[in-house]
Amino acid sequence: MVREVAESCVDTMLMEMVAMYSGRFYANKPELAARRIEAIGYQVGHQLSERYTMERPRFSDHLEAIKFICKDFWSEVFKKQIDNLKTNHRGTFVLQDNKFRWLSRVSIDPSPEKETEDPLSTPGESKAAQAVSMYLYFPCGIIRGVLSNLGIPCAVSADISSLPTCSFVIRVKA
Amino acid sequence: MIVCVSVVGHQNNPLYIQSFTDADDALKLHHIVHCSLDVIEERVNNPKKSGTTLNEAFLGLLYPTVNYKVYGYLTNTKVKFILVTTDLDVRDTDVRSFFRKFHAAYVDAVSNPFHVPGKKITSRTFAQTVSNIVGSYGLN
Numbered sequence A: 001m002v003r004e005v006a007e008s009c010v011d012t013m014l015m016e017m018v019a020m021y022s023g024r025f026y027a028n029k030p031e032l033a034a035r036r037i038e039a040i041g042y043q044v045g046h047q048l049s050e051r052y053t054m055e056r057p058r059f060s061d062h063l064e065a066i067k068f069i070c071k072d073f074w075s076e077v078f079k080k081q082i083d084n085l086k087t088n089h090r091g092t093f094v095l096q097d098n099k100f101r102w103l104s105r106v107s108i109d110p111s112p113e114k115e116t117e118d119p120l121s122t123p124g125e126s127k128a129a130q131a132v133s134m135y136l137y138f139p140c141g142i143i144r145g146v147l148s149n150l151g152i153p154c155a156v157s158a159d160i161s162s163l164p165t166c167s168f169v170i171r172v173k174a
Numbered sequence B: 001m002i003v004c005v006s007v008v009g010h011q012n013n014p015l016y017i018q019s020f021t022d023a024d025d026a027l028k029l030h031h032i033v034h035c036s037l038d039v040i041e042e043r044v045n046n047p048k049k050s051g052t053t054l055n056e057a058f059l060g061l062l063y064p065t066v067n068y069k070v071y072g073y074l075t076n077t078k079v080k081f082i083l084v085t086t087d088l089d090v091r092d093t094d095v096r097s098f099f100r101k102f103h104a105a106y107v108d109a110v111s112n113p114f115h116v117p118g119k120k121i122t123s124r125t126f127a128q129t130v131s132n133i134v135g136s137y138g139l140n
Helices: A005-026 A030-052 A062-080 A123-149 B026-045 B092-112 B126-134
Strands: A084-087 A093-098 A154-159 A166-172 B001-009 B014-020 B056-062 B071-074 B080-085
Touching: A005 A030, A005 A123, A030 A062, A030 A123, A030 B092, A062 A084, A062 A093, A062 A123, A093 B014, A123 A154, A123 A166, B001 B026, B001 B092, B001 B126, B014 B026, B014 B126, B026 B056, B026 B080, B056 B092, B071 B092, B080 B092, B092 B126
Parallel strands: none
Antiparallel strands: A084 A093, A093 A166, A154 A166, B001 B014, B001 B080, B056 B071, B071 B080
């Protein structure tokens, strides 16, 4: 029995989660809010990995598990596959998604509100980057949850130098 | 007749043990499940000696004792399912389909947001589903 949910509900829930954690629960402590959101993602990834690895034979090595995330897992969760996978064959993987679904509706106000004295900083960009990065902790947590349930402890971070392209960097702990 | 089913986590911690006999030998069944974990480790770490394929989830007959047969199944997330049965003639397809249904029930139980991964499964729905699967085992 398959039940369906409108995708806008998922989008709204994610937006509300980030707003609640960064705005209300840990209002002046963005690192704590980020850590909580990532922990929620970890549990979700943990449970989703049980469901989506059910039909598959067991993975023989780390690369197989990463490929599973890029193809099957990403298409189950985001309805598309990862566009580019890079590795340095020493435990670091970069997964690049050219149109990350959960950021597809994000637009950033490019004009900074006031001038600063420091000529080196670009306040508009850094505030925008920080605002968007809060939305990426959840998918990073999901990836970390999936990999650790498959027996691969790792650290996952996201890189958004160019929206809507989004890269996830996975560093496997040896 | 199925005597006992068990779910063991990836650190060999028991997540669920259920016996289906009226006798008081629950402890003996726990012991059998515990010993079969060693056999699973051996099978997984030495694939050439045992002859099973490296990637299959269903591990087959682990070891036959005097009265019981023990079957094993290993998921991708290193969770082990153990099935203890007293039947003398057991069809491979029956056991495989049992484990498939059991895996589906396990996935549903773990997806419960109130379930803490690593702790025992306390869901009554899971217990009920498992009883139904055991009840319908071998009837087809």
